[in-house]
Amino acid sequence: MNPILECYGLTKSYNKIYSALNNLNLSLERGQIIGLLGPNGSGKTTFIKLINDVLVPTSGEIRINGMAPGVETKKIVSYLPERTYLDETMRVKEIITYFSDFYDNFSSERAYRMLDDLQIDTNARLKTLSKGTKEKVQLILVMSRDAGLYVLDEPIGGVDPASRDYILSTILNNYNEDAAILISTHLIHDIENILDRVLFIKQGQLVLNAAVDEIRTEQGKSVDTLFREVFRC
Amino acid sequence: MKSLNHFLPFLHIFALLASILMRLFVTGRINPQSSSKQVDFIFILFFILFFTTITALSTGTYLLAGIRFYKNMFTDEGYLTRTLPVTNATHLLSKTIAGSIWAVINMSVIYLCTYLVLCTPYIQSAVTSHKAEILREFGATGEYAGLSFSSALTVLFLFSCLGSISSIVMIYSSVALGQLFSSHRVLGAVVSYFAISTVLSVLSLVVMALFGNETRLIITAGSEGDNFNFIAYMIDVMKTSTILMAGTSVILYIMTHYIMNKKINLI
Numbered sequence: 129m130n131p132i133l134e135c136y137g138l139t140k141s142y143n144k145i146y147s148a149l150n151n152l153n154l155s156l157e158r159g160q161i162i163g164l165l166g167p168n169g170s171g172k173t174t175f176i177k178l179i180n181d182v183l184v185p186t187s188g189e190i191r192i193n194g195m196a197p198g199v200e201t202k203k204i205v206s207y208l209p210e211r212t213y214l215d216e217t218m219r220v221k222e223i224i225t226y227f228s229d230f231y232d233n234f235s236s237e238r239a240y241r242m243l244d245d246l247q248i249d250t251n252a253r254l255k256t257l258s259k260g261t262k263e264k265v266q267l268i269l270v271m272s273r274d275a276g277l278y279v280l281d282e283p284i285g286g287v288d289p290a291s292r293d294y295i296l297s298t299i300l301n302n303y304n305e306d307a308a309i310l311i312s313t314h315l316i317h318d319i320e321n322i323l324d325r326v327l328f329i330k331q332g333q334l335v336l337n338a339a340v341d342e343i344r345t346e347q348g349k350s351v352d353t354l355f356r357e358v359f360r361c
Numbered sequence: 362m363k364s365l366n367h368f369l370p371f372l373h374i375f376a377l378l379a380s381i382l383m384r385l386f387v388t389g390r391i392n393p394q395s396s397s398k399q400v401d402f403i404f405i406l407f408f409i410l411f412f413t414t415i416t417a418l419s420t421g422t423y424l425l426a427g428i429r430f431y432k433n434m435f436t437d438e439g440y441l442t443r444t445l446p447v448t449n450a451t452h453l454l455s456k457t458i459a460g461s462i463w464a465v466i467n468m469s470v471i472y473l474c475t476y477l478v479l480c481t482p483y484i485q486s487a488v489t490s491h492k493a494e495i496l497r498e499f500g501a502t503g504e505y506a507g508l509s510f511s512s513a514l515t516v517l518f519l520f521s522c523l524g525s526i527s528s529i530v531m532i533y534s535s536v537a538l539g540q541l542f543s544s545h546r547v548l549g550a551v552v553s554y555f556a557i558s559t560v561l562s563v564l565s566l567v568v569m570a571l572f573g574n575e576t577r578l579i580i581t582a583g584s585e586g587d588n589f590n591f592i593a594y595m596i597d598v599m600k601t602s603t604i605l606m607a608g609t610s611v612i613l614y615i616m617t618h619y620i621m622n623k624k625i626n627l628i
Contacts, residue, residue, distance in 0.1 A: 142543075142626075180444050182627040202446040213440035217367065230445050 130194040131155045132277050132308045133179065137188035140174050140332075148174040150332035151188070158276070159305045161322055163340075163351065164312040166329035167359050172312045173210065175329070176281050179310075180207045193276055203232070206275035210282045210312075212262050216255035220248060220265055227269050239272035242298060246291070260287045267295055271302045278309040284318060296322055316352045326351055328358055368425055369463055373470045376418045380474035383411055388481050411478055415471055422467040426460040427532040431550065435540055439627050449621040457529060457614070464525035472518060500590035508592065520599050527606040531557055534613035537620040543628075557613070565605055572601050 138152040149171040156162060166172050177183040178190055181197035192201040214223055220243065227234045243250055246264055254262060263286045270278065283299070284292045292315075300322055303309050313319055326343070328336035335358065343354055387407045433442050434452065442452065488495065492510070501508045535557055539550025 177627065180440075182440060182443050182625075184623065184626060199446050199448055202444055205444070207440075207444050209437075209440045211437050211440065213437050215438060230447070 129158065129306075131191075132158045132193055133310070134191040134194075135188065136191075138175075138178065138185055138190055139187045140171075140178060140183060141186045147186075147332050149178070152332070152334055154327070154334060154337065156308055156310070156325075158308050160324040161299070161303065161309045161311065163316070163319060163323040163326040164310055164329065165316060165326055165351075165355055170329045171332040172329055173281060174332075176207075176209075176279055176310070176312060179277075179279055180205060180209075204276035206270045206273040206278045208266055208270040208278075208280040208283055210285070212254075212259075212266070214254055214262075214266065217253060219251055219253050220257075221250040223254070223265070223269065224250070227272070231273055233274040234269075235272050235274065238302070239268055242268045242272065246294065260291065263287055264291065264295070267298070271298055274304070274307075276307050278303065278307065280309065280311045282313055283311060284313065284315055289318075292318055316355050320351045323351065328355070330359065369422060369466075372418055372421050373466065376414055376470055376474055377477075379414055380411070380477040383407060384477045384481065388478050391481060391483055411474075415474060419467060419471065422463055423528060423532055426463060426529055427536055427550075430456050430460065430533050431536045431539075431547075434621070435536070435546070435625070435627065443625075443627065450618060453533070453614070453618050453621060457533065460529040460533065461526040464529050465522050468518070468521050468525050472521075500592035500594075502590075505590075505592050505596075513592075516599070520603065523603060523606055527610045530610040530613050530617075531561075534617045537617040537625075540620065540625055543626070561605075561609055564609070565602070568601060568605055569598070572597070 133154070133156040135152050135154040138149055138154075139147055140149040141147045148169075152171075152175065164172050164175065174183065178185055179192065179197065181202065190197060193204060195201050218226070224236050224239050227239070228236050240250065243265070246261075246268070248257070248261060248265060248268075254265070257265065263283075267280070267283055270280065278299075280299070284295055287295060296319065299309060299311075311319060311323070320340070323340050325339050326336065327334060336354075340351055343349060343351055347354065349357075387404065391404070432438055433456070488510075496508065496510075532554065535554035536550045538553035538557075539546045539548070542549025542552075
């Protein structure tokens with residue numbers, strides 16, 4: 129089976145001086161939960177945007193299931209950006225219908241079940257919900273798809289610690305062996321236990337691509353500790 | 362389409378209601394035989410108000426269509442829109458169709474409002490009784506002898522609709538061009554709109570001059586004007602403008618599609 133994500137010499141420059149991502153080479157297999165970790169401005173979000181075709185690479189190429197970003201890859205990539213991307217005038221149930229219309233792999237039943245678990249009113253308009261609840265709605269939408277690659281940019285950043293547990297269990301419960309989950313976050317300690325692999329990005333370059341078990345057994349450190357060492361200011 | 366439905370129906374219903382009220386309380390009471398300076402002043406005031414309302418209606422429609430296109434494709438909402446399993450060509454086509462439908466509705470409402478305000482029983486009877494004379498004065502002679510008011514209005518309406526669709530394409534292309542100004546995207550879109558408008562106006566003038574439309578108007582206006590046929594002139598202008606509008610719209614549409622495919626970086 130193809131790797132779910134491959135990058136070859138991937139570079140993104142916003143101007144002539146500064147490259148947010150610089151010659152990134154990478155291959156990710158399915159069946160893993162991968163942490164995309166790095167300090168602010170290291171290029172994590174740029175990388176995620178390139179995967180999702182909302183940025184055009186300056187050079188290099190990116191392959192998702194062997195394909196360049198486009199309609200076919202968007203069918204199998206489920207993306208949670210770090211911002212509210214839904215029309216705030218819509219009701220939650222309307223958004224469910226919207227997703228159901230566009231994505232063949234979207235399960236309305238799963239979405240309604242999770243909304244019910246989190247006691248989110250499906251008749252409420254998005255603009256009436258709190259920031260944390262909006263983030264939960266977005267995560268539910270993203271995790272209600274049977275995707276090949278889930279790309280989650282700061283999925284637990286804006287929610288309370290109690291909800292974080294539910295969100296992490298949601299991520300674990302809804303992911304299958306044929307899929308991969310790429311999670312970008314600063315809250316390493318909170319998600320470390322669910323990660324299989326970590327990618328450390330520094331100044332647009334990959335400085336570490338290792339299995340979490342390797343880090344623990346070979347270096348005798350937690351991911352959080354290693355992160356603090358590598359990115360010490 | 363649905364996103365435009367939040368505001369535009371209210372704008373158009375308001376314009377229709379304002380027109381009905383103006384017909385009932387102002388133009389419907391016109392009696393030229395008992396006209397005075399004060400009454401004339403009030404009529405002029407109401408007509409200015411009417412044309413301001415119509416202009417605001419059009420501006421509002423195009424502005425909202427442009428804003429919705431911008432928000433939906435290039436702001437935070439773009440993170441959803443652009444990650445849907447749909448090609449940019451489909452996105453652009455669907456937005457253009459939705460915007461064009463509203464532009465045509467807007468044009469229809471403007472025609473309806475104008476009819477409501479102007480076609481009072483007095484004016485209708487005056488036009489009916491002098492129909493042949495009016496048509497002759499406009500140039501409905503010779504090859505245009507069979508032209509009726511309704512067919513002339515239909516052609517004018519279709520031409521206006523084409524112009525409206527062309528405006529939507531131009532607004533969308535301005536919004537897309539604005540995205541190339543990475544630090545000032547909205548300002549870039551506004552500047553692009555005025556730049557495109559200016560270029561198209563100059564191009565239109567040049568083409569009209571080349572086809573002799575403008576020179577014919579100037580020459581006949583300079584003479585006694587007996588040879589000037591308004592209908593023939595307007596038909597020539599509309600033919601040239603239609604070709605120009607269609608041509609520039611196709612070019613702008615292709616350019617917008619290219620920018621959306623190759624140049625868009627959401628911030």
